[in-house]
Amino acid sequence: MNTTKAPQHQFAQNMKTVARLAGVSHATVSRVINGTGLVLPATAERVRKAIEQLGFIPNPSGTTLRYGRSKVFGLILPDLTNPFYPEFLLNFERALVATEHEVMLATTQVSSPELARSVRRMLMRRVDGVVLMASEFDTRSIEPLLSHRVPIVTIDRRITQKGAADVAIDFETGYLQAAIHLKKLGHRRIGFIGGSEGLVTSKVRLKAFQTALEDVGLNYDEKLTRMGDYRVTGGRSAMQSLLALRKRPTAVMTVNDLTAFGALRALHDAKISVPDEISIVGCDGSLLGEVFPPGLTSIAVSFEEMSRKCLGALHSVKANIESKGPLLVVPSTLVIRGSTGPA
Amino acid sequence: MNTTKAPQHQFAQNMKTVARLAGVSHATVSRVINGTGLVLPATAERVRKAIEQLGFIPNPSGTTLRYGRSKVFGLILPDLTNPFYPEFLLNFERALVATEHEVMLATTQVSSPELARSVRRMLMRRVDGVVLMASEFDTRSIEPLLSHRVPIVTIDRRITQKGAADVAIDFETGYLQAAIHLKKLGHRRIGFIGGSEGLVTSKVRLKAFQTALEDVGLNYDEKLTRMGDYRVTGGRSAMQSLLALRKRPTAVMTVNDLTAFGALRALHDAKISVPDEISIVGCDGSLLGEVFPPGLTSIAVSFEEMSRKCLGALHSVKANIESKGPLLVVPSTLVIRGSTGPA
DNA sequence: TGACGATCTGAACACGTGAACAAGAATCGG
DNA sequence: CCGATTCTTGTTCACGTGTTCAGATCGTCA
Numbered sequence: 001m002n003t004t005k006a007p008q009h010q011f012a013q014n015m016k017t018v019a020r021l022a023g024v025s026h027a028t029v030s031r032v033i034n035g036t037g038l039v040l041p042a043t044a045e046r047v048r049k050a051i052e053q054l055g056f057i058p059n060p061s062g063t064t065l066r067y068g069r070s071k072v073f074g075l076i077l078p079d080l081t082n083p084f085y086p087e088f089l090l091n092f093e094r095a096l097v098a099t100e101h102e103v104m105l106a107t108t109q110v111s112s113p114e115l116a117r118s119v120r121r122m123l124m125r126r127v128d129g130v131v132l133m134a135s136e137f138d139t140r141s142i143e144p145l146l147s148h149r150v151p152i153v154t155i156d157r158r159i160t161q162k163g164a165a166d167v168a169i170d171f172e173t174g175y176l177q178a179a180i181h182l183k184k185l186g187h188r189r190i191g192f193i194g195g196s197e198g199l200v201t202s203k204v205r206l207k208a209f210q211t212a213l214e215d216v217g218l219n220y221d222e223k224l225t226r227m228g229d230y231r232v233t234g235g236r237s238a239m240q241s242l243l244a245l246r247k248r249p250t251a252v253m254t255v256n257d258l259t260a261f262g263a264l265r266a267l268h269d270a271k272i273s274v275p276d277e278i279s280i281v282g283c284d285g286s287l288l289g290e291v292f293p294p295g296l297t298s299i300a301v302s303f304e305e306m307s308r309k310c311l312g313a314l315h316s317v318k319a320n321i322e323s324k325g326p327l328l329v330v331p332s333t334l335v336i337r338g339s340t341g342p343a
Numbered sequence: 344m345n346t347t348k349a350p351q352h353q354f355a356q357n358m359k360t361v362a363r364l365a366g367v368s369h370a371t372v373s374r375v376i377n378g379t380g381l382v383l384p385a386t387a388e389r390v391r392k393a394i395e396q397l398g399f400i401p402n403p404s405g406t407t408l409r410y411g412r413s414k415v416f417g418l419i420l421p422d423l424t425n426p427f428y429p430e431f432l433l434n435f436e437r438a439l440v441a442t443e444h445e446v447m448l449a450t451t452q453v454s455s456p457e458l459a460r461s462v463r464r465m466l467m468r469r470v471d472g473v474v475l476m477a478s479e480f481d482t483r484s485i486e487p488l489l490s491h492r493v494p495i496v497t498i499d500r501r502i503t504q505k506g507a508a509d510v511a512i513d514f515e516t517g518y519l520q521a522a523i524h525l526k527k528l529g530h531r532r533i534g535f536i537g538g539s540e541g542l543v544t545s546k547v548r549l550k551a552f553q554t555a556l557e558d559v560g561l562n563y564d565e566k567l568t569r570m571g572d573y574r575v576t577g578g579r580s581a582m583q584s585l586l587a588l589r590k591r592p593t594a595v596m597t598v599n600d601l602t603a604f605g606a607l608r609a610l611h612d613a614k615i616s617v618p619d620e621i622s623i624v625g626c627d628g629s630l631l632g633e634v635f636p637p638g639l640t641s642i643a644v645s646f647e648e649m650s651r652k653c654l655g656a657l658h659s660v661k662a663n664i665e666s667k668g669p670l671l672v673v674p675s676t677l678v679i680r681g682s683t684g685p686a
Numbered sequence: 687t688g689a690c691g692a693t694c695t696g697a698a699c700a701c702g703t704g705a706a707c708a709a710g711a712a713t714c715g716g
Numbered sequence: 717c718c719g720a721t722t723c724t725t726g727t728t729c730a731c732g733t734g735t736t737c738a739g740a741t742c743g744t745c746a
Binding site: 011014015016026027030031034036037058059060061062063064065066067 | 731732733734735
């Protein structure tokens with residue numbers, strides 16, 4: 001009698017139980033569930049019935065243990081209070097769940113020790129890949145992922161390496177559309193509020209902004225540019241600084257929606273009407289932009305497409321782990337709402 | 344030679360490898376890692392050194408498989424686009440990670456078939472408990488969790504049952520503080536925008552609002568009450584409806600921050616100044632309320648405390664799975680910002 | 687009829703872990 | 717100095733899975 005020793009499990013059923021009921025071996029049950037190998041239709045039907053009858057729920061830990069795959073993908077986010085990330089997470093999760101996978105979430109500053117801890121968590125759980133939503137980070141922190149051959153996808157880093165792909169956002173077209181839109185409205189003095197000084201993503205967007213201005217035949221004026229921090233406070237004080245200018249811009253583009261929110265708040269406090277006195281353009285296309293008075297015109301990225309590209313990139317890295325991952329590009333488009341109007 | 348058959352794993356190390364290097368058995372390694380049982384300091388040191396030297400990363404799937412525990416807690420959220428939930432998630436995750444646990448996320452309408460699917464996912468991954476952020480749902484959907492003896496915590500359902508606890512939010516004090524605050528500012532006609540018709544949480548908050556009014560000696564006027572949908576659109580149209588009244592309220596409380604955002608947007612569009620012409624009170628205390636012009640006065644709940652209480656409830660349910668879970672209460676407090684002013 | 691290929695099914699195996707049990711070593715009281 | 721107790725370590729076991737390999741069944745064609 002080993003009943004006294006057996007641990008109190010809540011799950012009495014396994015493939016063997018199902019197999020017994022269906023009169024087959026557990027290997028056949030596995031084949032039916034996973035659709036691998038050939039099984040007679042009649043046999044498969046018997047197995048499915050047994051599964052239903054027992055309410056059998058498979059246990060992926062067996063597979064994870066034996067074969068090191070978990071059907072879990074890691075997602076490392078810098079900040080859940082920025083609505084961009086939850087909205088991405090939502091789409092990412094939806095895409096994963098559709099294929100019986102799970103998300104493992106880590107919200108972490110990309111500074112060295114914290115990121116390293118998150119990476120370790122991912123390795124412990126044997127994730128099948130990691131999406132790292134950061135363009136700047138300490139490379140040593142992800143070294144363990146590479147050495148354990150875990151596929152990596154970074155976002156907007158615009159660098160690719162062995163075992164790691166990148167999904168870049170094509171801000172160029174978005175900022176160009178915004179520039180065309182503003183020029184058509186009569187704007188000539190267009191300012192910009194960037195992200196944190198020195199970060200690649202910030203530079204990329206500023207560059208995209210500059211190029212867009214030139215492409216529509218407007219001059220880029222360095223005096224109308226401020227740096228923020230990707231967050232509300234940065235956008236707010238940057239806008240205050242722009243308002244202090246003797247010759248203010250008539251329109252301001254920003255590096256992301258949070259920055260634009262901060263700018264809008266500063267304008268509200270200064271009793272400057274948007275879009276009557278100044279136009280604002282955000283970047284992210286987050287849903288809250290639709291509500292934030294007077295509705296934020298924003299350069300939007302399709303979260304759904306981004307999720308799909310991330311997963312595609314992970315798969316293609318996995319398929320060819322020994323070579324450089326692909327560099328995919330997600331387009332951006334201007335969504336026009338209430339915060340832009342005639343100059 | 345079984346080397347030809349062995350699957351290509353990325354993790355060559357296990358407790359046995361560590362044990363060999365440290366000159367002990369793998370059981371001792373386990374004892375050192377988990378701190379269970381007594382180990383000579385010198386031995387423990389040798390083991391720790393071996394772990395470090397090999398870069399050993401434990402594999403929880405072994406434990407999950409053998410003992411059915413995963414160190415993973417499920418979290419079922421209705422909506423990630425409502426900033427309340429990501430902010431809670433952030434705190435919940437932080438609390439879990441501190442104890443080597445993980446979150447398993449499911450964003451799901453609480454309608455029957457979707458919720459049932461999420462529950463199944465949780466069961467597959469052998470979660471140690473589930474936090475279900477919903478007060479209303481099809482009870483049959485969580486039946487599998489109960490029968491598998493998985494601890495459950497619901498939020499603001501105010502019902503407890505065998506194997507399930509509840510963490511309720513004490514809105515009463517929050518709405519009372521808001522009522523006191525508004526009365527002191529001279530408001531007498533105070534309106535309310537609720538959540539979706541018929542939901543318990545919505546009723547609870549409306550009731551709390553009514554009681555608060557009475558407690559400060561003001562009359563509750565049904566004509567100043569509208570129902571929303573917990574989202575922006577509901578708040579927006581509800582406010583538009585209130586504005587159409589011949590005798591408008593001078594202040595309006597809402598069921599949550601998103602509803603208040605919608606109300607603020609409606610007021611902005613109607614060119615009605617907040618708080619000069621009307622005061623608005625939200626409920627959630629989400630960070631974005633601080634930015635949303637002119638800054639949203641809101642009834643805030645401590646996410647950190649809520650996370651802690653949820654985990655505490657889960658543990659106490661697990662410890663006594665055969666009896667009703669506890670009913671905990673989280674306090675709420677008024678955070679005063681720019682959206683409330685003199686009547 | 688016999689041989690052969692195609693199709694389907696079963697047996698065996700290892701993955702890493704924590705706990706139960708047992709055994710050896712050390713300590714202590716008498 | 718011996719028996720009893722405490723402390724420390726080792727041995728053994730099972731958890732559920734997907735895959736590999738071999739065996740069984742069946743139909744087909746020479």
